[in-house]
Amino acid sequence: MRRCRFHKAADEEPLMKVWSKRQKDIVILAVQGRLDAATSPFFEEQVLPMIAAGDKNFLLDLANLDYISSAALRRLLFFAKQAEDRGGRVALLSVQSPILEILDMAGFTQLFAIFTDQEEAIRSF
């Protein structure tokens, strides 16, 4: 399991962390913390190379995501579009209610399949 941390300052808690692991041909990305204009470029830096390397199915585990800004949503869409262009897709897992509210308000719940159970999510690919 690979792990990444993005620090704002040495003494602060990392603002965002991403863990990635693989199950069959699906990459499961667990995102923790805040996804905003400051942290989402790092998220992109981490995931776009995976697409370039041939991965196309992603399951984003958002159980520990505290906040997502519109700038981060744009990058998430861009990421999903890249995956879809290669015949894959991005699904979401364990989206917490504040995040779900944001996704719902922008109509994004019609763009992403959202799951509460990991096994079910994996089977859907």
Place this chain on the structure above:
Amino acid sequence: MDSLIYRALVELIQGLAVLMVIAYVMTRIPSFGDLLNRRLSLTHRVILGLVFGLMSIFGTLSSVDIFGGLANFRDLGPAIAGLLAGPVAGGMAGLIGGAHRYSLGGLTAEPCSVATFLAGLIGGFFYLCKKGRPIRIREVTAVMAGITLLHVLVITPLMLGLSNEIRQILKAVLLPMLLVNCAGVALFFFILQNLHRERLNEAEKHRIDSELRIAREIQMGMLPAPSRTGDPRYAVHAVLKPAKEVGGDLYHFFVRDENRICLAVGDVAGKGISASLHMAITQKLLKALAQSGEEPAGLLERLNRELCDGNETMTFVTLLVAFIDLRSGEAVLGNGGHNPPYWIRRGDVSRLVLEPGLALGIREQAVYTNQRLCLKPGDTLFLYTDGVTEAMNAHKELFGDDRLKTALLRVREKDPEAICRGIMEDLAHFVGQSEPSDDITMLVLRLESKEDAAAGAADGC
């Protein structure tokens, strides 16, 4: 003897402080740019020659006695003048410093004054060799070391006839001089280059600032006037405050015909320059399409198709459009992924429940629905962007819907302008000294109650 050399070194370095002051002053004079671009006039070269000639005299006067040998940085001034402005300035400074040294007389008067003059010429020769390429601190320091060693070479013939003791003294003088001269040149050019770079950065920042200011004026100029007066049946007021110079929020207000008005509030994902470009496109398209008379859902669909075209970066826009019929009070709303507005009626504040609809610019086939609402005289609609609810304070707390609702309850009886002002005050109080995290937009409409309105206002739909 070692401690004596050490003390001499400290004293000499103290003398260098004057040189640093000269370096600082030089960077503050207007023709400083010319100095580093080698575009100096002859007058400037002569002035530099004079200044560094005096510096050379200062170097002689602040000599430090080491067993009768005088350690000094007399060569430093002429060398710098040469390195900086060529052989004319260097030679002149060397001549001044050398002449002064010669006038003092003594055993080494002749070779020392000649060496000082040579220091200026060598510096100038290096200047000519550089032919305008950037000066490196390493290079000028090496040149200075060479000059100091040359100085020693020049007085060596004299030393041959001297006693061993005096030779020892001269050797003791050499090390502090070498160190001080090299440190002096390195520090001088270091300060010069640093301040020069800082000045360029400032100029660049100033240029960007002024371009952003113009961009801001253009952007603000695209928005309709914040207040509309003249029709007694309603009052409308808008506030748009970008987090940076330019932003991605937008609002639109226009009168479709004598009985119908249109309101819209939108938010481009992200902020700053990239968002502002999309804001400008959206604002113009909205303005053009809104005149077609199509109802909000159709308007959003057409706008969405336009915004999807070539949107490689997936920059999306959330947009809420409301058409209001002033005769019946009927409001038709279309929502492209935007925060639903608040509705104020007789002291009650509630958030409208709207079907979300997909934000614009993502999927060409997206469809939107018209959602109807019946407004009564005295009702207020509060449209806003998430910059209001997501304003963040120092503890990283968001303003949120609860605080917004409380704030709206406080100002519910007021007119649109006072509502905007009241909410802005609450936001400012909440955010405190924190940097604004997002653009803030509010658009408030109130249908005037019958007593206020001269003409017949809305009477139900």
